Amino acid sequence: xxxxxxxxxxxxxENVDAIVTAANxxxxxxxxVDGAIHRAAGPRLAEAGAELAPCEPGKAVATPAFGxxxxxxxxxxxxxxxxxxxxxxxxxLTSCYVKSLLLAxxxxxxxxxxxxxxxxxxxxxxxxxxxxxxxxxxxxxxIDRIRLVAFDEETHRALSxxxxxPVEVW
Ligand code: AR6
Numbered sequence: 001x002x003x004x005x006x007x008x009x010x011x012x013x014e015n016v017d018a019i020v021t022a023a024n025x026x027x028x029x030x031x032x033v034d035g036a037i038h039r040a041a042g043p044r045l046a047e048a049g050a051e052l053a054p055c056e057p058g059k060a061v062a063t064p065a066f067g068x069x070x071x072x073x074x075x076x077x078x079x080x081x082x083x084x085x086x087x088x089x090x091x092x093l094t095s096c097y098v099k100s101l102l103l104a105x106x107x108x109x110x111x112x113x114x115x116x117x118x119x120x121x122x123x124x125x126x127x128x129x130x131x132x133x134x135x136x137x138x139x140x141x142x143i144d145r146i147r148l149v150a151f152d153e154e155t156h157r158a159l160s161x162x163x164x165x166p167v168e169v170w
Contacts, residue, residue, distance in 0.1 A: 002144040004137055006159045011149040012040040016071060017109035018062070020100050022117045023076040027053040027061070033115040033151070037074060042067035049076060057081075058095035060103050073107060075100045079118030082125070090132060093118055097136040104143050111145040116155045130158035138163065 011019055011033060021037045024030050027049030029038035038045050048063035055061055060077040068074065077100050080092035096117050104112045116133065118124035137146055148163075150156035 002141045002146055004141060004146045004148065004163060006148045006150065006156060006163060008150050008153070008156045010036065010151070011113055011115050012036050012068065014071070014113040014147060014149060016111035016113045016145070016147060018073040018075050018104050018107070018112045019065065019068065019071050020060075020075045020077060020112065020114045020117070022115050022120070022122070023049070023055065023078050025054040025056065025078055026050075027055055027076050030121070032120040037068070040068050041065055041074060045074060052076075058092040058099065060096065060099035062103055062107060073104075073109070075103055075112070077117060079122050079124065082118065082123035085125075085128070089118075089124060090128070093124060093129060093132050094136050097133060098140060101137070101140050101142055101146075109143060111147070112143050113147040113149050115149055115151070116159070119155065126155055127158045130155065131162045134159060134162035134165070138167070 028046045044066045052061045057078045062073045065071040077096040080089040119129045
């Protein structure tokens with residue numbers, strides 16, 4: 001059972017085996033956290049992404065992290081575009097966390113950092129996304145050190161709150 005930490009900051013400064021990016025299906029980069037990660041990793045990240053694209057929402061793929069070394073991998077996952085919450089958004093977001101963790105396990109990684117997937121440009125409400133992230137990661141803590149990197153206070157508070165909730169068995 002690993003540790004799960006919530007931190008406030010820029011994910012490109014994380015010293016972990018893998019950084020997860022909130023990508024789009026093209027895996028070519030974009031705005032938000034994906035833009036920051038592609039800028040820090042350099043143009044080879046988009047070239048490596050292009051070879052694996054398209055990536056469907058809820059799926060995850062890994063590439064080298066290039067200029068982000070000593071980070072080894074960037075795990076690209078595509079979140080759901082928020083359409084009101086009745087279009088399978090929760091399931092797709094859950095799948096982003098599950099697939100990323102399983103991929104990290106397959107790569108025998110010891111540490112991974114996640115951004116708050118889908119809560120920026122894709123419009124997923126912060127608190128609902130934080131609850132999904134916290135519940136999913138708590139029930140699948142298969143990587144030794146899992147870091148949830150919030151970029152703003154509201155996200156940090158929401159993640160901390162949901163992680164601290166007692167586990168409901170029934
Ligand atoms: N470090 C950590 N978190 C960050 C950083 C950073 N440097 N920058 C932003 N965030 P978003 P999405 C937070 O929009 O909603 C891109 O164009 C941000 O505050 O990056 O999944 C992709 O290519 C928010 O809490 O991702 C896709 O087209 C969270 O990261 C699309 O955006 C996610 O916001 C994906 O949209």
